[in-house]
Amino acid sequence: MEINREELAWAAGLFEGEGCFTFSRKSRKWRQVMARVAMTDKDVLESFQRATGLGSIYGPKCINGRKPCWTWAVSSFEETQALVALLWPWLKTRRKTKAKEVLITFRANTPEWTRGIIDRNQTIRDLYANRNNTQQQLASQFGCSQANISRIVLRRGM
Numbered sequence: 001m002e003i004n005r006e007e008l009a010w011a012a013g014l015f016e017g018e019g020c021f022t023f024s025r026k027s028r029k030w031r032q033v034m035a036r037v038a039m040t041d042k043d044v045l046e047s048f049q050r051a052t053g054l055g056s057i058y059g060p061k062c063i064n065g066r067k068p069c070w071t072w073a074v075s076s077f078e079e080t081q082a083l084v085a086l087l088w089p090w091l092k093t094r095r096k097t098k099a100k101e102v103l104i105t106f107r108a109n110t111p112e113w114t115r116g117i118i119d120r121n122q123t124i125r126d127l128y129a130n131r132n133n134t135q136q137q138l139a140s141q142f143g144c145s146q147a148n149i150s151r152i153v154l155r156r157g158m
Contacts, residue, residue, distance in 0.1 A: 007050075008051055008086055008087065011086075015037060021099050022036070022102065031109060034074060038071040042057065042059070045057050048072055054074050056072070056074075058070065058071045058072075077103070080103065121152045
């Protein structure tokens with residue numbers, strides 16, 4: 001991917017106005033760090049995704065008859081950290097502070113064994129996406145069921 005500084009500056013401005021960094025605890029075992037931007041203009045989110053080379057777009061979601069809303073998001077520590085690094089020169093102090101807080105909190109409050117699972121899952125997703133491995137091959141390689149690989153690839157579980 002070729003990095004275009006002007007597009008990244010634009011993306012940082014969009015994120016500054018519409019985006020957020022969050023840290024959530026989905027259960028006693030699972031914690032998640034993420035960055036997201038939500039809006040009614042899907043084409044703008046597609047431009048954001050192209051500029052950063054990261055994330056997925058979800059939606060549309062319609063609430064109470066309002067305009068459809070789409071969400072761009074990254075939901076792994078590594079992707080969030082990569083986004084922060086890409087946008088850092090153009091983010092304002094408030095966003096930089098929040099980004100640091102979210103990333104530090106995630107690492108400090110995530111047990112080592114969970115980080116290992118998160119890292120393994122990211123490796124599985126990368127292998128599936130970039131090397132055209134089948135889910136069956138990955139299940140054999142990582143010693144788990146094909147159903148687990150399917151959940152990991154679809155980001156539905158540890």
